[in-house]
Amino acid sequence: MTGNEAAALAARLANPQVVAAYPITPQTSIAEKLAVYASGEKMHTRYLKVESETSALAACIGGSLSGARVFTATSSQGLALMHELLHWSAGARLPIVLVNVNRSMAAPWSLGVDHNDSLSQRDTGCLQIYCETGQEVLDTVLIAFKLAEAVLLPIIVCMDGFLLSHYSEPVEIPEQKEVNRFLPHRRARYKLDPRHPCTFGGGVNSEVFSQLRQQMQEDMDAALTRFDSICQQFDRQFGRRYRQVEVYKNGDADLALITNGTMAGTVKAYIRQCGSNKKVGLVKMRLFRPFPAVQLRKAIKGFKKAIVIDRNLSPGSGGIFSQEIKSALYATDEQIPLVSVIGGLGGVDVFPEHLDRLVDRVRLQQDTRSECVWMEA
Amino acid sequence: MIEVKISGRGGQGAVLASQILAAAFFETGMWVQSFPSFGAERRGAPVSAFLRADRDEITLRCGVQHPDWIVLFDPSMLDNPLVTGGVSEKTSIVINCFQPISNVLPFHYRNLFQVDATAIAEGLNLKTTSFSIVNTAMVGAFAGASGLVEINRLVKIIRDLVPIKKEENAAAARHAYESVQEISDD
Amino acid sequence: METAHLEDEFVYPGSFSCPGCGLTIAFRHVVKTLGKNTVVITTAGCGSVVAGYYPATTSKLPFFHCSFGTAAATASGLKAGYEMLGKENIQVLAWAGDGGTFDIGLQSLSGAAERNDDIIYVCYDNEAYMNTGVQRSSSTPLGSWTTTTPAGAPEDRSKKDIVGIMAAHCIPYIATACVSYPEDLVAKIRKAKKIKGFRFIHILTPCPTGWLFAAKDSIRLGRLAVLSRVFSLFEVFGGKEYRLSPMGEKIPVNDYLSAQGRFKTLGAGDYPVIQGEIDKRWSELIALACPEEESGS
Numbered sequence: 001m002t003g004n005e006a007a008a009l010a011a012r013l014a015n016p017q018v019v020a021a022y023p024i025t026p027q028t029s030i031a032e033k034l035a036v037y038a039s040g041e042k043m044h045t046r047y048l049k050v051e052s053e054t055s056a057l058a059a060c061i062g063g064s065l066s067g068a069r070v071f072t073a074t075s076s077q078g079l080a081l082m083h084e085l086l087h088w089s090a091g092a093r094l095p096i097v098l099v100n101v102n103r104s105m106a107a108p109w110s111l112g113v114d115h116n117d118s119l120s121q122r123d124t125g126c127l128q129i130y131c132e133t134g135q136e137v138l139d140t141v142l143i144a145f146k147l148a149e150a151v152l153l154p155i156i157v158c159m160d161g162f163l164l165s166h167y168s169e170p171v172e173i174p175e176q177k178e179v180n181r182f183l184p185h186r187r188a189r190y191k192l193d194p195r196h197p198c199t200f201g202g203g204v205n206s207e208v209f210s211q212l213r214q215q216m217q218e219d220m221d222a223a224l225t226r227f228d229s230i231c232q233q234f235d236r237q238f239g240r241r242y243r244q245v246e247v248y249k250n251g252d253a254d255l256a257l258i259t260n261g262t263m264a265g266t267v268k269a270y271i272r273q274c275g276s277n278k279k280v281g282l283v284k285m286r287l288f289r290p291f292p293a294v295q296l297r298k299a300i301k302g303f304k305k306a307i308v309i310d311r312n313l314s315p316g317s318g319g320i321f322s323q324e325i326k327s328a329l330y331a332t333d334e335q336i337p338l339v340s341v342i343g344g345l346g347g348v349d350v351f352p353e354h355l356d357r358l359v360d361r362v363r364l365q366q367d368t369r370s371e372c373v374w375m376e377a
Numbered sequence: 378m379i380e381v382k383i384s385g386r387g388g389q390g391a392v393l394a395s396q397i398l399a400a401a402f403f404e405t406g407m408w409v410q411s412f413p414s415f416g417a418e419r420r421g422a423p424v425s426a427f428l429r430a431d432r433d434e435i436t437l438r439c440g441v442q443h444p445d446w447i448v449l450f451d452p453s454m455l456d457n458p459l460v461t462g463g464v465s466e467k468t469s470i471v472i473n474c475f476q477p478i479s480n481v482l483p484f485h486y487r488n489l490f491q492v493d494a495t496a497i498a499e500g501l502n503l504k505t506t507s508f509s510i511v512n513t514a515m516v517g518a519f520a521g522a523s524g525l526v527e528i529n530r531l532v533k534i535i536r537d538l539v540p541i542k543k544e545e546n547a548a549a550a551r552h553a554y555e556s557v558q559e560i561s562d563d
Numbered sequence: 564m565e566t567a568h569l570e571d572e573f574v575y576p577g578s579f580s581c582p583g584c585g586l587t588i589a590f591r592h593v594v595k596t597l598g599k600n601t602v603v604i605t606t607a608g609c610g611s612v613v614a615g616y617y618p619a620t621t622s623k624l625p626f627f628h629c630s631f632g633t634a635a636a637t638a639s640g641l642k643a644g645y646e647m648l649g650k651e652n653i654q655v656l657a658w659a660g661d662g663g664t665f666d667i668g669l670q671s672l673s674g675a676a677e678r679n680d681d682i683i684y685v686c687y688d689n690e691a692y693m694n695t696g697v698q699r700s701s702s703t704p705l706g707s708w709t710t711t712t713p714a715g716a717p718e719d720r721s722k723k724d725i726v727g728i729m730a731a732h733c734i735p736y737i738a739t740a741c742v743s744y745p746e747d748l749v750a751k752i753r754k755a756k757k758i759k760g761f762r763f764i765h766i767l768t769p770c771p772t773g774w775l776f777a778a779k780d781s782i783r784l785g786r787l788a789v790l791s792r793v794f795s796l797f798e799v800f801g802g803k804e805y806r807l808s809p810m811g812e813k814i815p816v817n818d819y820l821s822a823q824g825r826f827k828t829l830g831a832g833d834y835p836v837i838q839g840e841i842d843k844r845w846s847e848l849i850a851l852a853c854p855e856e857e858s859g860s
Contacts, residue, residue: 002412022667023698023711026415031698032710039716049699049711051666052632077607077631108617109607109628111415132436163438168399168411262438269437347415349439420581420772506777507582 003164006134008033010141013179016071018063020048020056026161027075027101053078057085064094067188076103076117090125095148103161112347113161115312127155128289130260134171163262220290244292249281256303260285270352293328311344318372343375378431385450388420390512395426402430490522492557501545517550518557578621580613583778585768586687596752601654607631608660609694632667634659635675638682657684661702676732689770697773708825733802735760741767743785767794775824787819792845805851
């Protein structure tokens with residue numbers, strides 16, 4: 001099945017009571033598949049045919065406040081339209097799960113993948129997890145529901161547009177019974193309930209606001225541990241173990257290629273192809289928010305140099321992952337020379353030979369201080 | 378790893394063809410990846426679908442640069458760069474054509490196969506108002522030309538995956554499997 | 564038939580539309596009638612994609628792609644700029660589909676209409692989000708299949724009355740048109756051109772790909788839509804004065820519905836419901852157009 005089908009299936013298995021989605025390429029087959037599920041016996045959900053993405057997330061906020069489990073999916077421009085409400089959902093501490101099918105941001109119109117859409121939302125208070133394969137998409141959506149409901153923050157599960165959303169590949173489907181055991185019904189502690197009337201979200205003074213944000217940061221920190229324990233539980237039940245950061249290398253690899261999303265898959269294929277000749281390894285970033293600084297430093301141990309491949313660009317600054325990675329390694333024992341590379345923007349294909357040329361070039365490069373390097377075509 | 382490109386016009390069923398072949402390879406225990414070309418897909422516009430199959434897990438995520446096989450539904454697309462892009466000396470091609478194709482091709486293919494899938498499809502009344510539905514015939518032809526897919530398995534998958542006219546589509550595949558011919562260089 | 568307007572074309576041939584596409588015909592007539600001193604704002608949808616991919620364009624007129632839902636607001640801002648620069652005779656055309664008008668664009672449409680901004684807003688209506696693969700919009704008619712109203716759960720809401728909504732804004736001019744009646748369409752655009760203030764034109768543009776019929780039948784489908792009064796042709800002046808356009812004799816809605824694959828799942832019980840709805844809307848429209856008379860056909 002495709003990544004989109006995996007996402008829709010995971011959403012179905014998780015049994016949300018409310019789904020609100022607005023079509024946008026390349027997310028559309030998620031919205032369509034859910035419409036089919038919702039119209040049949042297999043899914044008992046209210047499918048709101050909303051008229052914009054802003055309304056989609058607004059409807060999810062409302063749905064979540066009732067105590068229901070909710071789900072939505074979008075992409076690029078749609079996620080951008082949700083921007084204000086992503087802040088809102090996080091501030092309102094709502095466990096909304098949102099699948100974002102990464103796609104480059106207009107203007108001009110572009111359908112290919114890059115990560116500017118989701119990374120532009122990195123300061124909203126939502127968690128962000130990046131997937132490489134269809135299996136990861138399915139599993140991560142289920143993990144996301146459990147994690148969101150534990151930490152009370154929204155989670156954006158990201159998958160590359162077309163390269164993952166539309167690639168059909170083998171995916172193992174967990175049994176509904178097992179999913180129910182892993183992910184029981186949501187028990188919302190805070191909700192709008194006439195039996196226990198409360199007011200949420202009213203005006204606060206500066207001190208209270210600051211405390212709430214501090215609390216949010218503490219909960220984000222705790223989310224790192226929570227993520228690991230939920231992944232362990234998932235492994236026990238389904239036999240697949242996920243980590244915040246994953247390493248893929250032969251024994252003596254000393255150059256790390258650090259990246260996220262499907263690009264990690266191409267890096268894996270390259271590493272397999274070149275064997276131990278090139279001494280490269282992959283450090284795959286799955287979690288981006290909260291930023292897995294500790295696990296990243298662990299993963300970097302043993303590498304002498306790193307290349308960060310950002311499929312994104314913060315214009316005027318550079319690659320976003322590389323900035324955060326440099327920051328996490330700063331003034332630590334793991335601070336190694338790091339070259340920041342921008343590649344694959346707009347969905348430009350990155351082939352193993354691009355990686356090979358990049359690796360050769362960086363090996364020869366003495367000065368790694370230059371701001372960012374553009375991957376050659 | 379085998380890489381196959383299936384090219385046709387939007388609405389001719391190239392994507393379904395790649396899914397059928399993917400399922401066939403998957404059933405033999407191979408890992409598969411199948412995906413369409415991306416971009417505006419208007420009816421009648423050139424469209425390609427791709428398939429990778431390998432013994433081990435395929436982690437590669439990018440376009441198919443140099444296909445081992447091209448399965449071409451519409452001979453009018455023969456010199457379209459969308460079809461010919463990436464042709465190398467290892468590329469074999471199966472073309473739907475009723476006229477004998479010889480050395481009029483702009484490229485030298487490793488192996489050249491031909492089948493009149495349009496006639497097969499029309500003979501079984503497999504058509505819409507716009508096109509003859511040649512996709513199932515063409516997957517049958519691919520099976521016959523490449524020897525990579527067993528025809529009985531393919532026919533069973535067609536019956537499972539094709540939404541309508543299951544028997545006719547299965548018959549089209551079998552017929553094309555039997556009638557696909559290699560065209561030699563002389 | 565008048566042919567003077569055929570002299571200049573403002574579209575280049577070779578658009579990316581599907582064979583039989585209704586909206587490209589509509590666009591051609593609209594811009595030809597509006598003429599050279601026109602700038603086009605278009606939003607996401609088939610209309611933006613058929614205009615072409617870089618480096619090609621089908622538009623001879625200046626053309627800007629804006630974000631989804633902001634066609635009216637963008638057009639308003641553009642016109643305001645022209646007015647302030649002393650170029651108020653440049654016409655601004657907002658060209659948006661039903662998705663970008665009825666749904667995500669409704670807010671900015673209402674704002675522009677309420678301000679009576681001096682633009683022409685044309686909604687080409689193919690009754691679903693066609694560009695992203697036929698998902699329903701609030702323009703999708705009752706009983707229609709789309710990918711988000713699949714078999715088993717077809718569209719269960721009637722088409723939103725966008726003209727009623729626009730009439731409530733009391734804008735100077737509203738017109739409905741259909742690509743199958745080009746002289747009527749051209750006459751209405753010509754009329755709109757001469758009026759100042761917010762003008763709203765709603766054009767039915769049949770879509771073979773999404774409505775599921777053969778490409779060659781687009782014009783015929785449009786005629787059936789009008790004849791059956793599924794889509795009536797009329798004008799509204801000042802939000803109050805309704806004027807019917809000449810249409811042929813009314814035919815049963817069955818003739819229209821049965822010609823399209825998207826209504827294939829309608830059961831025997833559905834046709835009378837739809838016919839009843841059409842008849843009711845038609846008599847309401849007649850009452851609005853001829854308040855002194857009893858009924859018409």
